[in-house]
Amino acid sequence: MRRWILKAGTTELDGLVLEDAPMPEPKAGEVRIRIYAVSLNYRDQLILRGQFGSRLPERDLVPISDGAGEIDAIGVGVETWAVGDRVTGLYFAWLRGIPEGDLGFGLGSLNEDGMLSEYVVLPVNRVVRAPASLDYAEAATLPCAALTAWNAIHSGHLVGAGSKVLVLGSGGVSLFAMLFAQAAGAQVIATSSQDAKLQRWVELGAGEGINYRDTPDWGKAVFERFGGVNKVVNAAGAGALNQSLTALSYGGEVALMGLMTITDDPLEFVSLLSKGATVRGIAVGNAEMYEAMVQAIDTHKIRPPIDRRFRFEEAKDAYRAQSSPELFGKIVIDLA
Numbered sequence: 001m002r003r004w005i006l007k008a009g010t011t012e013l014d015g016l017v018l019e020d021a022p023m024p025e026p027k028a029g030e031v032r033i034r035i036y037a038v039s040l041n042y043r044d045q046l047i048l049r050g051q052f053g054s055r056l057p058e059r060d061l062v063p064i065s066d067g068a069g070e071i072d073a074i075g076v077g078v079e080t081w082a083v084g085d086r087v088t089g090l091y092f093a094w095l096r097g098i099p100e101g102d103l104g105f106g107l108g109s110l111n112e113d114g115m116l117s118e119y120v121v122l123p124v125n126r127v128v129r130a131p132a133s134l135d136y137a138e139a140a141t142l143p144c145a146a147l148t149a150w151n152a153i154h155s156g157h158l159v160g161a162g163s164k165v166l167v168l169g170s171g172g173v174s175l176f177a178m179l180f181a182q183a184a185g186a187q188v189i190a191t192s193s194q195d196a197k198l199q200r201w202v203e204l205g206a207g208e209g210i211n212y213r214d215t216p217d218w219g220k221a222v223f224e225r226f227g228g229v230n231k232v233v234n235a236a237g238a239g240a241l242n243q244s245l246t247a248l249s250y251g252g253e254v255a256l257m258g259l260m261t262i263t264d265d266p267l268e269f270v271s272l273l274s275k276g277a278t279v280r281g282i283a284v285g286n287a288e289m290y291e292a293m294v295q296a297i298d299t300h301k302i303r304p305p306i307d308r309r310f311r312f313e314e315a316k317d318a319y320r321a322q323s324s325p326e327l328f329g330k331i332v333i334d335l336a
């Protein structure tokens with residue numbers, strides 16, 4: 001079989017190498033998945049550049065957290081999965097409730113191999129069922145971006161009919177957050193650095209878009225135009241936290257997962273306290289959330305937003321496309 005390896009210590013695409021490897025065999029409690037599609041996230045760029053948790057991959061690593069495929073072999077004692085099951089990986093070994101300890105950095109980082117491989121072996125608790133209504137390319141987009149968005153929308157403060165949700169930037173997490181918020185009956189307001197993308201947001205159903213480059217005080221604009229929002233999905237980062245608090249209505253929540261902007265500015269305690277606001281840190285999500293997300297995707301016929309698709313041999317082009325300013329939706333690599 002073939003797999004892509006990110007060489008230890010690498011910080012550029014030159015360190016991404018296609019190689020032949022022996023077929024992995026599942027041991028007791030493990031399954032083998034024939035991978036049909038993988039999908040990239042911003043975090044895969046950070047890992048490539050050695051900026052994820054400020055640590056380089058500690059060894060040669062199969063990169064990319066998100067992939068979907070079919071179980072083609074099971075190890076001794078496996079009863080929960082059968083050959084032929086359509087599955088994706090689970091980002092963290094986190095099944096339910098709150099994280100009980102350090103979750104690490106997820107599949108395809110540091111010392112955990114990821115999905116950019118024709119076959120992958122995983123323990124049974126790192127495998128989750130794919131939605132019946134999605135093909136493999138669509139299912140491959142779920143484990144990181146979609147689950148993070150699901151956690152943001154459906155954990156913490158409730159989002160439902162009449163809620164207003166603000167999503168920051170047009171990345172994969174934001175797009176999924178809009179789809180899930182819309183399915184729950186909420187009104188969505190989007191931001192982007194590009195007017196052309198704002199137009200696409202509106203075509204997808206966002207009530208309104210705000211250009212965060214042209215309107216640096218976008219939090220105030222949101223509060224004044226909409227009376228504030230119940231939830232901000234902050235996929236931008238801590239540098240956008242004060243504006244997020246400004247955008248909130250009273251009693252609202254900022255779901256914070258972004259790693260793109262940092263700041264030395266002090267937190268605006270007055271907004272936080274006077275609004276009774278909540279800031280909730282997000283670490284992707286757990287298996288229980290994933291199962292609820294899969295059910296909602298099948299019920300509401302939610303289709304993941306795929307931007308471009310590449311062949312397995314074109315993995316480097318896929319990385320380039322994922323970091324392009326033109327990105328609008330998920331980048332998929334097909335292995336079938």
Ligand SMILES: NC(=O)c1ccc[n+]([C@@H]2O[C@H](COP(=O)([O-])OP(=O)(O)OC[C@H]3O[C@@H](n4cnc5c(N)ncnc54)[C@H](OP(=O)(O)O)[C@@H]3O)[C@@H](O)[C@H]2O)c1
Binds near residue numbers: 173192259
């Ligand atoms: N904590 C977690 O569990 C978790 C999970 C998943 C993702 N994340 C983080 O969430 C962020 C989004 O991930 P992703 O995979 O969805 O990214 P992505 O698909 O690569 O999104 C890229 C988009 O982010 C937007 N962006 C960049 N800088 C921004 C800024 N300063 N303010 C607002 N938007 C900005 C841009 O949108 P426009 O072109 O429209 O401006 C850009 O096109 C990343 O920082 C990622 O590391 C965290």
